[in-house]
Amino acid sequence: MDRKYWETIAPKYNTEIFDVLQNDTSGSIVAAIEEMASPDKTVIDIGCAIGKWLPVLAPKFKQVIAADISAKNLEIAKNTFPEYDNVEYQRMDFSADELTVTPCDSAICINAILTDSREKRINFFQSLSLCLPVGGELVLVVPSLESKLYSHIIADRWNVDDAENNEIPTPKKAIQQAGNIRQGVTDLDDVPTKHYLNEELQLLLTLEGFDVKLIKKINYDWKTEFHKPPKWLAEPFPWDWMVLAKKNK
Ligand SMILES: C[S@@+](CC[C@H](N)C(=O)[O-])C[C@H]1O[C@@H](n2cnc3c(N)ncnc32)[C@H](O)[C@@H]1O
Structure with a gap:
């Protein structure tokens, strides 16, 4: 998942990439953003892609920095929301040294x-x-490893979406997958993708000088995980983790 990957995805972003804003029917993420928003404050949308969160951010903050590694994504975002004159688009690589x-x-x-x-x-x-800065607030959303494993367990136990006929990986791929899962990396649509544990998020953010205020599940429909979820399958629903954190040093 380097810059090239995201540049290639950009033109088909809407059909390829899961829409968190659309699928968070609880409205918890929007509520968390509204809680920290103020017309006197600036906000940065890190990994803004094609700008889905700009209609939430731009009307509530003084200025928005929309930042992404993909120039194409930023171009699409800029063209989609010409009405927001308080948004500045910046190409940045947050993984750079x-x-x-x-x-x-x-x-x-x-x-x-x-x-x-x-x-x-x-x-x-x-x-x-x-x-x-010190005192600055962060709303972070990441995929949950607990949720992903739970989905795999359900799929295998009840053969959801014909899981027992999943393609058997080559020995090379199987070794790679075994190494990946130790790191919380598991395939999403065949792309190795990092998923996080609750405790891991707490640790990672504390090490970077954040106080973690809240870690909360953002629940999604089972149809986001399976083509044909069993009719009886209800709570717990699949989820991402949302973290609210404040910089303390
Ligand atoms: C799954 S999309 C999420 C987009 C958006 N936040 C949303 O919720 O609709 C991930 C985005 O992160 C961006 N991204 C990935 N790695 C990045 C990096 N190192 N620096 C900046 N942006 C990055 C990608 O280009 C992509 O637009």
């Missing part, structure tokens, strides 16, 4: 730290910290 960024009062980062590279993730979490 060095990042120059002007801190904002608040930050959101919704399903952007997905890379299977541990080094790139370490840099990304350090960059989150660089984006905020």
Whole structure:
């Protein structure tokens, strides 16, 4: 999941990439953003892609920095929302070894730290910290490893979507997958994607100088996981983790 991957996805973004804003029917993420928003504050949308969160951010903050590694995504976002004159688009790589960024009062980062590279993730979490001054607030959403494993267990136990006929990986791929799962990296549509444990998020953010205020499930419909979920399958629903954190040093 490097820059090339995201540039290639950009033109078909809407059909290929899961829409968190649309699928968070609880409205918890929007509520968390509204809680930290103010017309006097600036906010950075880290990994903004084609700008789905801009209609939530632009009317509530003084200024929005929409940042992404993909120039094509930023171009699409800019063309989609010409009405927001308080949005500045910046191409940035938050996984780079060095990042120059002007801190904002608040930050959101919704399903952007997905890379299977541990080094790139370490840099990304350090960059989150660089984006905020002491006292700055962060809303972070990431895929849940607990949820992914739970879905796999359900799929295998009840043969959901004909799981027992899944293609058997080659020995090489199987070795790779075994190594990946130790790191919380599991395939999403055949793309190795980082998923996180609750405790891991707490640790990663604490190490970067954040106080974690809340870690909460963002629940989705089972149809986001399976083509044909069993009729009886209800709670717990599949989920992402939403973290609210404040920079403390
Ligand atoms: C799954 S999309 C999420 C987009 C958006 N936050 C949303 O919720 O609709 C992930 C985005 O993160 C961006 N991204 C991935 N790695 C990045 C990096 N190292 N620096 C900046 N953006 C990155 C990708 O280009 C992509 O647009």
